[in-house]
Amino acid sequence: MIGVLRHNWWAILLRGILAIVFGLLVVFYPGAAIVALVILFGAYAAVDGVFAIISAVLAAEAHERWWPFILEGIAGLAIGAITFFRPETTALALYLLIAAWAIITGVLEIIAAIRVRLAIANEIWLLIGGICSIVFGILMIVFPMVGALALIWVIGSYAILFGILMIAFSLRVRAHAS
Numbered sequence: 001m002i003g004v005l006r007h008n009w010w011a012i013l014l015r016g017i018l019a020i021v022f023g024l025l026v027v028f029y030p031g032a033a034i035v036a037l038v039i040l041f042g043a044y045a046a047v048d049g050v051f052a053i054i055s056a057v058l059a060a061e062a063h064e065r066w067w068p069f070i071l072e073g074i075a076g077l078a079i080g081a082i083t084f085f086r087p088e089t090t091a092l093a094l095y096l097l098i099a100a101w102a103i104i105t106g107v108l109e110i111i112a113a114i115r116v117r118l119a120i121a122n123e124i125w126l127l128i129g130g131i132c133s134i135v136f137g138i139l140m141i142v143f144p145m146v147g148a149l150a151l152i153w154v155i156g157s158y159a160i161l162f163g164i165l166m167i168a169f170s171l172r173v174r175a176h177a178s
Contacts (some may be wrong), residue, residue, distance in 0.1 A: 006177035009170045016166030023159030030152040038091045042083025049076020053152035095148055106133030 005012070026033040049072070056069030083090040111129030116123050140147035 002173075002176075005173045009174040009177060012166055012170035013174060016163040016168075016170060019159045019166060021161030021163075023156040023161075023163060026152055026156030026159060031154050033156070034091055034148065035087065038083060038087045038094070041094065042080050042087070042090060045076045045083060046080025047076075049073045049080060052076055052174055085135075090146075091148075095140070095144065095151075098151065099137045099147070100141065102133045102137030104136065104137075106130045106135075109133060126171075 051073075052069045053073035056066040056073060059066040059069055079090075107130065109126055111130075113123070113127035113130055116126055140151075
């Protein structure tokens, strides 16, 4: 594997540069980032719906159960259409889904932390992680505009940090190749 990495260090470098560019675009143009995310989701849902309907046709031809695929296809096409005609509704739904996911994940992390404490004395990190997840989800619900902007900034910041790390790694691999 190290041979492949040494030979292709430039691809890792390019990956890092692209991640930084993506991160900067997201941080400086958060509105466009949200719109792009919603459009990508809508396109995915519509394409997935089409493929589900194709699967239904193929299943029917093979005399297999086809109706779940039709329902899935209709749902995908409907979500895709709603996304394109009412992107703000989809953005809000995705946002609330992330908030709900954070709260549910936090509760489950706290439950897991209680069980882990039976095996590892004084283990508190998972419990703190669960509390942070719940607080994050609640803050998203209480402050939706701030939460959306923060979420976009977190994504952008992650991309920038990841890009820097990939550039550093590519330079290390390149130096190792010399």
